[in-house]
Amino acid sequence: MDIKLISNATLKRLPVYLRCLHEMASSGEEYVSSVAIAENLNLNSVQVKKDIAVVSSSSGKPKVGFKLSTLIHDIENFLGYTKTQKACLIGVGKLGSALLSYKGFEKYGLQIVGAFDVNEQLFGNTINGISIYSTAELTEFVKENQLYMAVLAVREKDAQSVCDELVKAGIIGILNFAPVNLQVPQGVFVQDVDIAASLAILSTKVKTVLENK
Amino acid sequence: MDIKLISNATLKRLPVYLRCLHEMASSGEEYVSSVAIAENLNLNSVQVKKDIAVVSSSSGKPKVGFKLSTLIHDIENFLGYTKTQKACLIGVGKLGSALLSYKGFEKYGLQIVGAFDVNEQLFGNTINGISIYSTAELTEFVKENQLYMAVLAVREKDAQSVCDELVKAGIIGILNFAPVNLQVPQGVFVQDVDIAASLAILSTKVKTVLENK
Numbered sequence: 001m002d003i004k005l006i007s008n009a010t011l012k013r014l015p016v017y018l019r020c021l022h023e024m025a026s027s028g029e030e031y032v033s034s035v036a037i038a039e040n041l042n043l044n045s046v047q048v049k050k051d052i053a054v055v056s057s058s059s060g061k062p063k064v065g066f067k068l069s070t071l072i073h074d075i076e077n078f079l080g081y082t083k084t085q086k087a088c089l090i091g092v093g094k095l096g097s098a099l100l101s102y103k104g105f106e107k108y109g110l111q112i113v114g115a116f117d118v119n120e121q122l123f124g125n126t127i128n129g130i131s132i133y134s135t136a137e138l139t140e141f142v143k144e145n146q147l148y149m150a151v152l153a154v155r156e157k158d159a160q161s162v163c164d165e166l167v168k169a170g171i172i173g174i175l176n177f178a179p180v181n182l183q184v185p186q187g188v189f190v191q192d193v194d195i196a197a198s199l200a201i202l203s204t205k206v207k208t209v210l211e212n213k
Numbered sequence: 214m215d216i217k218l219i220s221n222a223t224l225k226r227l228p229v230y231l232r233c234l235h236e237m238a239s240s241g242e243e244y245v246s247s248v249a250i251a252e253n254l255n256l257n258s259v260q261v262k263k264d265i266a267v268v269s270s271s272s273g274k275p276k277v278g279f280k281l282s283t284l285i286h287d288i289e290n291f292l293g294y295t296k297t298q299k300a301c302l303i304g305v306g307k308l309g310s311a312l313l314s315y316k317g318f319e320k321y322g323l324q325i326v327g328a329f330d331v332n333e334q335l336f337g338n339t340i341n342g343i344s345i346y347s348t349a350e351l352t353e354f355v356k357e358n359q360l361y362m363a364v365l366a367v368r369e370k371d372a373q374s375v376c377d378e379l380v381k382a383g384i385i386g387i388l389n390f391a392p393v394n395l396q397v398p399q400g401v402f403v404q405d406v407d408i409a410a411s412l413a414i415l416s417t418k419v420k421t422v423l424e425n426k
Contacts, residue, residue, distance in 0.1 A: 098311035173419035202404040206386035
């Protein structure tokens with residue numbers, strides 16, 4: 001499937017659908033319609049239908065809908081949850097440590113196989129079974145383990161230089177928690193988990209409501 | 214200003230512009246054009262121009278551009294960074310603890326004034342100067358301190374019930390880190406910091422590249 005045909009907006013909605021479908025499945029339902037998903041999530045049912053068509057070849061039974069288990073399998077398969085990718089994490093500060101213990105990564109198909117920091121006191125320690133190494137060993141580790149993905153949780157000022165090193169070593173996907181606009185060559189993808197951006201949207205909405213009270 | 218006139222997409226770009234402008238300012242520049250911002254961030258300059266027009270009344274000098282300090286002030290003012298809002302945080306697990314130490318919140322105009330958990334052993338402790346209380350005291354705390362915003366970092370299974378409690382107490386803006394589609398009444402805003410969604414986008418892109426290698 002051509003990646004260009006799938007919008008980021010659709011990709012972002014897929015994990016949301018998945019959570020909704022799992023909730024429905026655990027409450028005993030067997031079939032679900034795109035209308036029911038749309039109502040549950042406050043989305044447009046035409047959009048839900050289109051999104052599902054991208055990831056699933058199941059067309060659903062008239063008046064009954066899609067088989068829940070099939071739809072869940074198709075979305076998980078599409079998102080790669082069923083086939084784990086290995087990754088490294090760089091920056092074992094407070095956020096990095098929390099992320100090493102984050103159960104979501106494995107659930108979402110990402111297995112952190114090594115963590116890196118500049119703080120000598122951390123070398124040799126493990127968090128959640130993951131060993132912490134010196135960043136001096138990063139390039140070799142990425143190459144030896146044939147890693148393509150990395151989680152970046154370093155400080156703002158170090159983010160670009162670590163990013164450059166990762167790209168040189170062969171990383172093509174970076175999940176970035178540092179509040180920095182990373183510059184990467186074509187063919188390398190950066191996805192920001194940008195708390196500032198989320199907060200900006202929320203604060204502005206709240207502020208507007210309060211000002212009009 | 215009517216909130217409906219500002220798209221989420223614009224709101225999300227504003228913190229990104231801000232980082233770019235601060236970088237330019239610290240490298241000694243005094244003026245900046247929308248074209249320069251667009252080039253730096255790989256965006257369309259028409260879009261950058263439109264976004265700036267929403268938040269700043271400065272029209273910029275021909276051939277010179279906008280005064281950097283004015284533009285930074287206008288965006289920070291628009292995003293509420295210059296006027297701090299108070300908030301509470303619920304769920305002092307690994308992620309919650311990391312968030313309590315997160316310097317970004319204050320920088321982005323959010324001041325966490327109290328943290329809440331169900332774990333008795335945490336009551337009375339402080340992290341980064343913020344006291345941890347029992348969730349039994351949550352409603353009273355929100356009302357007494359006239360809070361409108363909350364950061365939700367509780368477990369998946371507790372998220373909806375805590376959310377309901379927050380809404381009842383008067384919270385209208387929730388920054389949600391739990392992987393749950395929260396249901397809220399109209400007039401209440403939820404902004405998800407969804408690691409799963411970000412990872413879904415990234416993994417799919419990387420997977421497609423690897424499959425076509």
